[in-house]
Every structure is written in C-alpha cells, then in structure tokens.
Amino acid sequence: VTERRSPDSPPGARHVETLSPWVSLVTRTVVFPSDQSAQPFHSFALADYVNVLAVTADGRIPLVRQYRPAMEGFTLELPGGLREPGEEPMATAARELFEETGFAAESIEPVGSLRTDTGRLENRIWGFVARTGAAESAEWRAETGVERVFMTPAELRQAVIDGRFDHGLHVALIGLAVTRGLFDWTS
Amino acid sequence: VTERRSPDSPPGARHVETLSPWVSLVTRTVVFPSDQSAQPFHSFALADYVNVLAVTADGRIPLVRQYRPAMEGFTLELPGGLREPGEEPMATAARELFEETGFAAESIEPVGSLRTDTGRLENRIWGFVARTGAAESAEWRAETGVERVFMTPAELRQAVIDGRFDHGLHVALIGLAVTRGLFDWTS
Numbered sequence: 001v002t003e004r005r006s007p008d009s010p011p012g013a014r015h016v017e018t019l020s021p022w023v024s025l026v027t028r029t030v031v032f033p034s035d036q037s038a039q040p041f042h043s044f045a046l047a048d049y050v051n052v053l054a055v056t057a058d059g060r061i062p063l064v065r066q067y068r069p070a071m072e073g074f075t076l077e078l079p080g081g082l083r084e085p086g087e088e089p090m091a092t093a094a095r096e097l098f099e100e101t102g103f104a105a106e107s108i109e110p111v112g113s114l115r116t117d118t119g120r121l122e123n124r125i126w127g128f129v130a131r132t133g134a135a136e137s138a139e140w141r142a143e144t145g146v147e148r149v150f151m152t153p154a155e156l157r158q159a160v161i162d163g164r165f166d167h168g169l170h171v172a173l174i175g176l177a178v179t180r181g182l183f184d185w186t187s
Numbered sequence: 188v189t190e191r192r193s194p195d196s197p198p199g200a201r202h203v204e205t206l207s208p209w210v211s212l213v214t215r216t217v218v219f220p221s222d223q224s225a226q227p228f229h230s231f232a233l234a235d236y237v238n239v240l241a242v243t244a245d246g247r248i249p250l251v252r253q254y255r256p257a258m259e260g261f262t263l264e265l266p267g268g269l270r271e272p273g274e275e276p277m278a279t280a281a282r283e284l285f286e287e288t289g290f291a292a293e294s295i296e297p298v299g300s301l302r303t304d305t306g307r308l309e310n311r312i313w314g315f316v317a318r319t320g321a322a323e324s325a326e327w328r329a330e331t332g333v334e335r336v337f338m339t340p341a342e343l344r345q346a347v348i349d350g351r352f353d354h355g356l357h358v359a360l361i362g363l364a365v366t367r368g369l370f371d372w373t374s
Contacts, residue, residue: 019229023307025212030256033331042206043257044231044307068305069217070230075305114355117303118255118262120210120231125355144220161367168301168312172355175362180348 022046022082026122042120049116049125050092051080051170053177054103057134060150062101063165067145076149076159078170089113089126100146102136111177116169127173129182153185209233209269213309229307236303236312237279238267238357240364241290244321247337249288250352254332263336263346265357276300276313287333289323298364303356314360316369340372 013029024045031038054062068075081096083089094105111127142148151159159165160174177183200216211232218225241249255262268283270276281292298314329335338346346352347361364370 019214020227023229025229026257027206028256040207041256042210042212042231044229046307049306069215069228070213070307070309071302071305075302077305112350114353114358115258115262116355117308118258118264118354119236120233120257121304121307122257157366160363163299166301167305168303168359169355171301171362172359175358175365176347178362179344179365 016045043122044120045122046082047085048083048089048113048123049080049169050083050089050096050128051078051125051173052093052097052105052108052128052130053078053111053174053183054097054101054105054130054132055153055183056103056132059152061153061156062097062103063149063151063156064100065147065149075167076165077167078173083126090128093126093128093130097130097132098137098140100143101148102140102142103132104137105130105132107131109182111173111180111182114169114172114176125169125173127176129177153183153187157185203232230309231307232309234269234271235276235300235310236267236356237270237276237283237315238265238312238360239280239284239292239295239315239317240265240298240361240370241284241288241292241317241319242340242370243290243319246339248340248343249284249290250336250338250343251287252334252336262354263352264354265360270313277315280313280315280317284317284319285324285327287330288335289327289329290317290319291324292317292319294318296369298360298367298369301356301359301363312356312360314363316364340370340374344372 015027017025019025026043026045028041029038030041064079065076079097079100083092108128108130113124113126116125202214204212206212213230213232215228216225217228251266252263266284266287270279295315295317300311300313303312
C-alpha cells in the first residue's frame with residue numbers, strides 16, 4: 001500500500017487547524033493519479049527539531065531519558081528541543097544541551113539538516129556535534145522529568161545496533177555525523 | 188522550548204479521530220510537570236513504514252522520485268511503502284521494491300526497525316537491504332507518479348553528505364545498514 005498523490009491539487013486547497021501551541025493539522029486536497037479522485041491528505045506543521053551529539057572532555061556522550069506521551073513510555077534520545085521562531089539552530093542546540101544536561105558547549109558545529117518525514121511532518125531536524133568540559137556547570141539544575149544517561153561512543157554504537165537507542169531521526173543525525181567525519185564511534 | 192510532559196496523565200484519556208484511511212489523529216490529556224496543568228497532546232497513528240536499500244548486480248541503487256503533498260514538491264527516497272495489517276515487513280519490502288522499481292529481490296535481509304518520531308508519530312520504520320539482478324522484470328510497468336533514479340553507493344553517500352538525499356528516516360536506515368556491516372558505500 002502506497003499513498004500516491006499527484007501534484008494536480010487545486011491551488012490554495014490547504015487548511016490549517018491549530019491544535020495546540022506546538023502543532024497544527026494541515027489538510028490538503030490532493031488528486032490520486034490512479035483514478036483522479038480528490039481526497040484529503042493530512043500532515044503536521046510544527047517547529048524544527050534541533051539535537052546535539054555532545055562529547056565531554058572525558059569521552060562521555062550525554063543522552064536524555066524522558067517520558068513521551070505519543071509513545072506512552074520513556075525514550076532514550078539525544079538532547080535537544082524545538083527551534084524558536086527566528087532562532088539560529090546552533091543557538092537552540094547550545095541552549096538545549098545546557099538546559100537538559102548542564103554541559104556548556106566549548107565548540108559546536110553543524111552536522112546538517114534533514115527532512116523528518118516527507119509523508120506527514122513539515123518540519124526539519126538540525127543536528128550539531130559539540131565538545132564540552134568534563135563537568136557540568138555548578139549552577140545547573142536538572143529539568144523536571146529529564147534524566148541524563150551517559151554513554152561512551154562505543155556504547156552508543158552498540159545501543160544503536162541492538163535497538164536500545166532507536167529514535168530514527170537521531171540515528172540519522174549520528175549516521176550523518178559519522179559519514180561527514182565529525183564523529184568517530186569506532187575507537 | 189521543549190514540550191515536557193509527565194506520565195501522570197489520567198488513564199484512558201486518549202481520543203482517536205480517523206482522518207483518512209491512512210492516518211488517525213490521537214489526542215491525549217497530559218500533565219505538565221512544571222505547573223501541573225493538563226493540556227492536550229497530539230500525535231498521528233499510522234501504518235509502519237517499510238523501505239529497501241537495494242543494490243543491483245551491476246552495482247546500482249534504485250531510488251524513487253515522487254511528489255509528496257506535505258512537502259508540496261518532489262523528493263528522492265528509498266523505495267518502500269506502508270506495512271499492511273498482519274504483513275511481515277520483509278514481504279512489504281519485497282513487494283514495494285518490485286512495484287516501484289521493477290527489480291525482484293534475490294536476497295533480502297533486515298536492517299532493523301526504528302521509531303519514526305517519538306514526539307508525534309506512533310509508527311515504526313523497518314529497513315531492509317536487498318540484492319537484485321541487473322535488469323528489471325520484463326513484466327513490470329512503472330507506477331504512475333513514481334520516477335526511478337539510480338545511484339552507485341558512492342553517489343548515494345555523496346548525495347547524503349551534500350543534502351540532495353535528505354529524508355531523515357531513510358538516512359537513518361542507510362546509516363544503520365552501514366553500522367551493522369550490511370552495506371558498504373565507501374568503495
């Protein structure tokens with residue numbers, strides 16, 4: 001089963017319903033090329049995701065464990081958050097890394113950006129790699145509901161392989177960082 | 188900005204609205220740990236995605252270019268589609284590979300499965316690597332609206348690096364296949 005729609009939609013046939021401060025439901029009328037029937041197609045409009053693969057001076061990667069309503073359970077993910085309007089993704093990355101883990105980025109560089117889901121999500125995800133000191137800031141206070149988990153690069157690689165780290169978009173950012181030579185998890 | 192919700196939601200506070208044969212809108216009531224306010228949280232329930240990284244006997248990777256309503260434009264992606272109820276993901280993979288590209292899998296093996304988006308999507312994506320013959324089936328007819336694009340492994344790697352291939356979930360599957368030693372794009 002594949003949803004296959006043509007670009008023959010009537011111009012302007014796009015309706016946006018605000019569901020919450022975080023997400024809007026977009027409904028477009030699209031025409032199936034197979035039988036030329038017009039049908040509604042639904043997607044979410046939402047802020048871009050920004051996530052950070054940070055390595056501390058003593059070789060640890062800070063990850064976050066938190067409850068995710070859509071999963072009805074806890075997940076293990078890269079630190080990150082939502083890009084605010086007009087904010088540079090790199091600024092989002094540094095801010096969220098600090099808020100969620102207490103580690104200040106001493107250097108940070110872009111991994112790239114990717115579409116999240118061409119089928120249903122209209123945002124992008126931006127990835128960054130960062131270097132931090134060995135210790136968290138003394139002023140930092142943990143956010144309610146966010147638990148830190150530390151892994152070495154080799155442990156993260158193993159967690160991706162065996163499925164303990166299974167957030168697809170974050171696996172994509174890590175893979176892109178490895179491919180671009182910005183992160184080495186083989187040593 | 189981070190959406191942070193606690194697991195203290197009232198049990199059963201989950202409403203599902205069927206939007207189309209393809210997707211349902213799920214609304215849960217969740218409680219913010221910061222101020223204990225109850226707010227709606229929205230996600231999509233939909234069938235699992237299944238995608239295939241195939242390499243032909245003469246070293247070409249078939250990709251698909253198609254119109255995506257949510258992107259209001261064309262995208263370059265791995266072949267694939269939606270898992271039907273009760274269907275083995277591997278069967279979906281072989282079927283969609285053939286329907287979209289005309290190449291029959293001579294061997295196929297799982298790369299793994301990942302969560303698509305822990306924030307907003309309740310499905311998973313399943314990846315497979317396949318080997319095919321050098322030529323497409325003589326009986327095959329192209330699907331309307333799907334154009335094939337062929338790349339060598341090195342070309343695909345370069346397209347990921349420079350952003351021409353930017354579907355995050357498919358980059359994740361390729362990265363997982365590389366990490367697990369199921370695909371080599373460095374040669």
